[in-house]
Amino acid sequence: MNEIKIHSVGLRDGLQMEKTVVPFDKKLEWIDKLINSNIDIIQVGSFVHKEKVPQMADSDDLFIEINKKYPNRKVIFSGLVLNEKGLERAINCGVDMVCFGASASETHSQKNTRMSVNEAVDRIIKIAQDTIKDGKMCQVSVQSAFGCGFEGDIDENKVYSIVDKYLDAGIRLISLADTAGYANPEQVKRMYTNIKAKANDIELACHFHNTFGMGIANNYAAYLAGAKYYESAFGGLGGCPFTKKATGNVATADLIEMFQNFGLIKNINNKEIIELEQNVSDYFERELPGYVYKVGNIKH
Amino acid sequence: MNEIKIHSVGLRDGLQMEKTVVPFDKKLEWIDKLINSNIDIIQVGSFVHKEKVPQMADSDDLFIEINKKYPNRKVIFSGLVLNEKGLERAINCGVDMVCFGASASETHSQKNTRMSVNEAVDRIIKIAQDTIKDGKMCQVSVQSAFGCGFEGDIDENKVYSIVDKYLDAGIRLISLADTAGYANPEQVKRMYTNIKAKANDIELACHFHNTFGMGIANNYAAYLAGAKYYESAFGGLGGCPFTKKATGNVATADLIEMFQNFGLIKNINNKEIIELEQNVSDYFERELPGYVYKVGNIKH
Numbered sequence A, B: 001m002n003e004i005k006i007h008s009v010g011l012r013d014g015l016q017m018e019k020t021v022v023p024f025d026k027k028l029e030w031i032d033k034l035i036n037s038n039i040d041i042i043q044v045g046s047f048v049h050k051e052k053v054p055q056m057a058d059s060d061d062l063f064i065e066i067n068k069k070y071p072n073r074k075v076i077f078s079g080l081v082l083n084e085k086g087l088e089r090a091i092n093c094g095v096d097m098v099c100f101g102a103s104a105s106e107t108h109s110q111k112n113t114r115m116s117v118n119e120a121v122d123r124i125i126k127i128a129q130d131t132i133k134d135g136k137m138c139q140v141s142v143q144s145a146f147g148c149g150f151e152g153d154i155d156e157n158k159v160y161s162i163v164d165k166y167l168d169a170g171i172r173l174i175s176l177a178d179t180a181g182y183a184n185p186e187q188v189k190r191m192y193t194n195i196k197a198k199a200n201d202i203e204l205a206c207h208f209h210n211t212f213g214m215g216i217a218n219n220y221a222a223y224l225a226g227a228k229y230y231e232s233a234f235g236g237l238g239g240c241p242f243t244k245k246a247t248g249n250v251a252t253a254d255l256i257e258m259f260q261n262f263g264l265i266k267n268i269n270n271k272e273i274i275e276l277e278q279n280v281s282d283y284f285e286r287e288l289p290g291y292v293y294k295v296g297n298i299k300h
Helices: A010-014 A024-037 A059-069 A084-092 A106-113 A117-133 A156-168 A185-196 A215-224 A252-261 A270-284 B010-014 B024-037 B059-069 B084-092 B106-113 B117-133 B156-168 B185-196 B215-224 B252-261 B270-284
Strands: A005-008 A041-047 A076-081 A097-103 A137-143 A173-178 A203-208 A229-232 B005-008 B041-047 B076-081 B097-103 B137-143 B173-178 B203-208 B229-232
Touching: A005 A252, A010 A024, A010 A041, A024 A041, A024 A059, A024 A270, A041 A059, A041 A084, A059 A076, A059 A084, A076 A084, A076 A137, A084 A097, A084 A117, A097 A106, A097 A117, A097 A173, A106 A117, A117 A137, A117 A156, A137 A156, A137 A203, A156 A173, A156 A185, A173 A185, A173 A229, A185 A203, A185 A215, A185 B252, A203 A215, A215 A229, A215 A252, A215 B215, A229 A252, A252 A270, A252 B185, B005 B252, B010 B024, B010 B041, B024 B041, B024 B059, B024 B270, B041 B059, B041 B084, B059 B076, B059 B084, B076 B084, B076 B137, B084 B097, B084 B117, B097 B106, B097 B117, B097 B173, B106 B117, B117 B137, B117 B156, B137 B156, B137 B203, B156 B173, B156 B185, B173 B185, B173 B229, B185 B203, B185 B215, B203 B215, B215 B229, B215 B252, B229 B252, B252 B270
Parallel strands: A005 A041, A005 A229, A041 A076, A076 A097, A097 A137, A137 A173, A173 A203, A203 A229, B005 B041, B005 B229, B041 B076, B076 B097, B097 B137, B137 B173, B173 B203, B203 B229
Antiparallel strands: none
16 A cells, blocks of 8 residues: 555645635634644645735745744645746745646647746756755646646657656656646556656656546546545635536545545544535535535445 | 446436436437437336336336337347336336346345345345346346445445355346445455456446545446446436435446546447436536536547
């Protein structure tokens, strides 16, 4: 059985599309709840233009506050960074784990960064090397690794070649992100297996969106291939609430429920996550996509 | 790669809890749509007390009608049977494939049949042997095979011993049904692998409810262990619409989407299923749990 770490990205990926800006104190309340659950990693926010993404404008202040509040924590606080400026902010406010990535899709890369895939990969590698130099835990992802909303299929070899560049640069914690939710479990199992075989000390992370309902199955497939870090958002939040396309992440309580039913991650109290997801649902005054928070966990 | 057959149980498991009785002609329209999709097996209805389950009261007439309408069909029409009387009705109206089962949970068995598990298994075996004698395709299930809403965990050995009895009686098409939705993919993979090893000519079917959001992952796990028949309901219909507990089956379009992304079941046109699920959603005037019918299938 592989070691499993649960990484909640609800405060970042879950919230970034929400129009209602969640106040600082409410975010702190949700972070407390996540910490009470004993979850492994909490993504507190991203370091992006404050005007462009008002939902993330308090990221620096949040990190400063929780670093004061939890000086002797076991939990890891992560933050998403897009560029050198973001990395500087992240380092300055005491992020434990810095996350960033480049897309395997040329169109997605151009739209997001105005760079080709190769240019974006080279730049991300430099940022990663700076982060590692600073002694920070650092996770580097390949976005749109399983398909792209703009381009459709993405050549697997393109993903492998980006991973090879990451490995050559000394990066060891690598994530594949299914930005569009296009992944299927056979593809996930195959790709994680192939990538895991590339280095003995590689650690794999995964990030699946649930657009086509494959999220949990894809997490399971990544588990079968030996992934260690699993990202999810509370209640399955994420994506745009104004279309019928439910493009949120897998719900944290659902993911934990699955692994706990395997007999793994016994340290996490899923009841805290379920209460959190109910709280988030109440806050946004709508039902969230998650299953377990609605029905409670399985009684054994 | 194992051969995959998709069995739509939407007209039976999907509808049986719906208060709005779907008219005969609407059911025929939905059957036409399923046939147009080239799906492998359609469960048209169940043979139960007409007064107790008005939604299923037209099962005999439906079979008679579609037997007239599709005399040279490739599709298989299945029906669910609970007892000898039901089997007689099924045979009389020309069902191609008869489905029935016994529960692995004593409480569930007593509530459903007023018999112990052993008594119910013995009775089901007699019905199966009569069905096989009549030259009918016959699928026999173990219900509550992965856990029970009343009892919680179910001893795996109890499930295996029921399967052994089925095998001893000459039954070769065996289904495990996750009546409560308690299954997790590791358990599914393990149990299907163990059961598949029991006989060279055994054929395995699966039926997963989505209560805790594990349905697609469980189908994938059954696939990894070599299951052949996969049940699902259009739109993920099923369970009680008056609670927040979404206990429907996996949505047919989602299941097909997954297998088609594996490069399997190329004969089925999922667009027809997606249109059907939109039609069913319109008919019941509510959003159904399925994902793919809302967003369309993945463009490659």
